[in-house]
Amino acid sequence: MLFQAIMKRIFSTFIAVAMVVSLCFATDKASMSFIVSIDTIGKYLNVELYCAPEETAAFTDAVELHMPVWAPGYYLIVDFPKYLADFSASSEDGVALGWTKKNKNAWIIDAAGKQSVKVSYRIYCNARSVAECRVESNAAFIAPNGVFMYVEGQQNHPVDVTINMPDGWKNCSSGMKKTSSTSSATFHADNFDTLFDSPILCGNHLVDRFELEGHEYEFALESPIGYEQSPFREDFKKMVSATTKLMGHVPYDNYCLIHLGKGPGGLEHLNSQACYTEGTFMFENNDEYINYLDFATHEYFHLYNVKHIRPIELGPFDYDREVFTPLLWVSEGFTCYYSAQILRRAGLISAEKQLGMYSEYFLNTESSEGHNHMSLRQSSYDIWLNFFNKNDNRHDVTISYYDKGPVLGLIFDIELNRVSNCARSLDDLMRLLYNRYDQQLGRGFTEDEFWQATLEIATTGDNSQEAASAVKNLRRLVDTTDAIDYDKILNAAGLQLDHTTWQLAKKDKCTKQQSKLREKIIWE
């Protein structure tokens, strides 16, 4: 006891000194839970946050709460606190606590000596965006980055969220683990990164649950018109199986597909996706349906490529400011390349359709002047400027990694096959990045590590010089605006590109070697 008392005094002195020196607050480890009620008339989420110290009877200092200003995958400063109103704080005995704002997304509450803190605020929800919240008479889409706050420095802490639903609402869907009653749903997340990566849809949407290869799936469909007659569920299963075969591992227990009504955009999450759709499963024609499948596949493949196979800057996240990485052309561009690959491997599209999808990327890249002014690497860094760039000259001076990225995906795949005599492909690079950095080391990779891994895959036996030269050239194509010798690269795979229409097609006559490589690209 004496030892503890002395240590306590020393520790208190240390804290006092540390506070004077750093002018920051002690961060008592705190339990965190939220209760959210839905106001369908005013379009608000009414949020109550409960916070209590875990290792002491009372808080030793102020509590600093932060709300994110952006959502991973949506590379734009949204400034979520702009939707917040009526912030207040009180102690366990209901007495109001003083608070002040430290900056646009941080609140400091006078909690010293208090056993617990309750914080209340309202979030206005009237945005049709996958990163922002929407409340309507029969549905609420909860984009968590704009709703929940964490104690500064404690993003790793577990958290519980209870959603109280309006009368008559039946369903509450999310990738998070859930316990439900008739009027509420409680979710548990192991940390705030998981909570922020788990959107929630509440209301009377259609819920379709099924199991596939030992994993549970939930479709939450806000606009299910024509769903029963649609092949979507069976096609989604084929797509998942093809992806599992490609990656060799499934990193989740359950997956939740949240498809919202008519609107723009989709966002990937760790074990879910949230997408606005055409608002119906009755598509005008098969091409429209394939576009929809491609979209769902893109967001699904992201759970590997960006959530697990990720640049080191992309997680754990700094939610207070932009996170810059030079590698989004891998995260987004290769995902565009692979969504068509996966649909082809799953037998859902023809080789011609696959090449047609790639042709769009060539056309978009080459038909605007921007590719002479911005490198692929630069487009990744500058996404925070260009995510919703509406400047008149944007096509003259910028490029999109959604277009040139998949072109490089195809070039990577061809080149890795070519230098290894078809022993290796882009698949091997993706698996190496997944297994080494995510599964074994539990982290993302640096830019140098990415290129080192590329060289490692390209090098087989005695081809080290050719492999080094190929990888050096690939890096030049990514880092500069140099013209790409498409004809030379595509020829190795028995493919040709019309430089007027930018249509990609099979060559009529091929050598055995060209046919062998083309088979690895279009699976005929």
Ligand SMILES: [Zn+2]
């Ligand atoms: Zn994407």
